[in-house]
């Protein structure tokens with residue numbers, strides 16, 4: 196990179212998490228391979244955070260590169276509204292096969308934060324579809340779920356951007372983070388704060404949201420899988436949804452395909468269970484009824500009339516250029 200490029204960068208480009216007027220230094224990277232970044236002066240660095248844990252298979256992976264090259268030659272991008280295409284179907288097929296039993300439907304989002312927004316919207320619509328609108332969520336302290344507004348609203352309220360956006364963020368409930376670490380012996384009662392809050396507020400809560408096993412942004416805080424099991428059981432007991440934010444843990448990052456596998460349950464529990472098809476309150480009187488009717492292949496079928504579309508989650512869906520890797 197030329198000095199001129201760096202000067203332009205410093206003056207005109209606002210990088211994440213730094214000041215525009217007094218920016219932190221930005222290292223000029225000219226190549227990336229495996230776990231290494233090469234700077235313009237030839238220095239090679241190990242990228243220990245793998246691009247905010249996005250480069251899960253390492254940089255410049257030959258299989259991913261080949262799939263991207265092949266795909267881009269045919270079609271780099273089309274919208275997903277009213278259009279589908281073979282790479283998207285292939286990707287979703289693989290996702291359905293890979294994810295724990297009960298997760299059979301895929302909604303593609305273009306970032307972790309947006310995925311969290313979508314999950315929150317799904318939870319809100321679930322309760323609307325049941326004719327019992329609920330807006331409140333319960334999140335763990337020390338959690339991080341992204342930088343869009345819905346996602347910010349469930350990040351740790353003290354150690355995040357809550358204070359900057361006070362008044363804009365919907366108020367939610369927070370419970371203290373699990374104390375027992377991953378390898379500790381389970382301490383009976385570690386889930387007591389969660390149990391207490393759920394007992395008190397389960398009638399108004401739409402969903403619990405958590406990062407399973409690892410609270411990443413707060414400093415890779417690994418907690419005990421038993422906490423996850425208890426959280427699942429508590430949500431089931433009260434008929435509340437559970438959103439497992441696997442942005443940082445999914446696809447093998449903790450050694451299992453999904454961190455929830457460590458707790459031995461499916462991410463979405465029974466709410467998306469094929470044995471309990473749901474969506475219309477009167478279609479399924481079970482506590483979790485209200486999500487989708489598998490027979491009709493309609494997500495949020497009951498509210499189609501209200502939203503004018505079956506999912507009500509209209510947004511620009513982008514697909515990865517390469518889905519075959």
Ligand SMILES: Cc1ncc(COP(=O)(O)O)c(C=O)c1O
Pocket residue numbers: 247306307308309311339340341342406411412440441442443
């Ligand atoms: C647990 C978790 N959720 C959500 C996000 C937000 O993802 P993105 O940066 O792709 O918006 C992150 C990002 O690191 C994350 O670690």
